[in-house]
Amino acid sequence: GAVVSQHPSRVICKSGTSVKIECRSLDFQATTMFWYRQFPKQSLMLMATSNEGSKATYEQGVEKDKFLINHASLTLSTLTVTSAHPEDSSFYICSASPIQGGGYTFGSGTRLTVV
């Protein structure tokens, strides 16, 4: 089945630093990947849609200059949280769907703690 690998699984960083999260589709190609954020006891909220070879599409209220997305190939998308603050602490999850169709597969998530 389709597998999405996400790294790191857990990261603790200091306030003001940047953190990069990688999302890789291991056995399929995806022109589109999605980045979500989930706060405790809340639903997954779509942050942005990552498009291979073009700019990401951000959801309302998500700062594109703070959450930098790069989708350089059909198997890799990265999310960089710049100048992280404690309120950015959350569970970040990516997902992707094969070009040829099929369901959405999620990465294992990254738990970010900003101290």
Next chain:
Amino acid sequence: RKEVEQDPGPFNVPEGATVAFNCTYSNSASQSFFWYRQDCRKEPKLLMSVYSSGNEDGRFTAQLNRASQYISLLIRDSKLSDSATYLCVVNLAVLTGGGNKLTFGTGTQLKVEL
């Protein structure tokens, strides 16, 4: 009104019980529907897609009522391992720019007890 609404629970049921979860969605243009399962501090995993004709996968049965914009999940013969949060997910085709958009409900927590 939330785009996808679910009763957060928790639903505490004994092993072997039958339990049903409901979900409503607000956008009538929604095209496809899913139930995902999310264990604590883990990523969501697809449980099953939901079709208008209703579909069954072992102990799990999903139903969709497009007229009422309502989705349900029935779990029969509950197992301890069914304890998790069940997410109702709706896929809306985004006409502007193409692509799709998954919208998640907040999830319904199920606890199956001995």
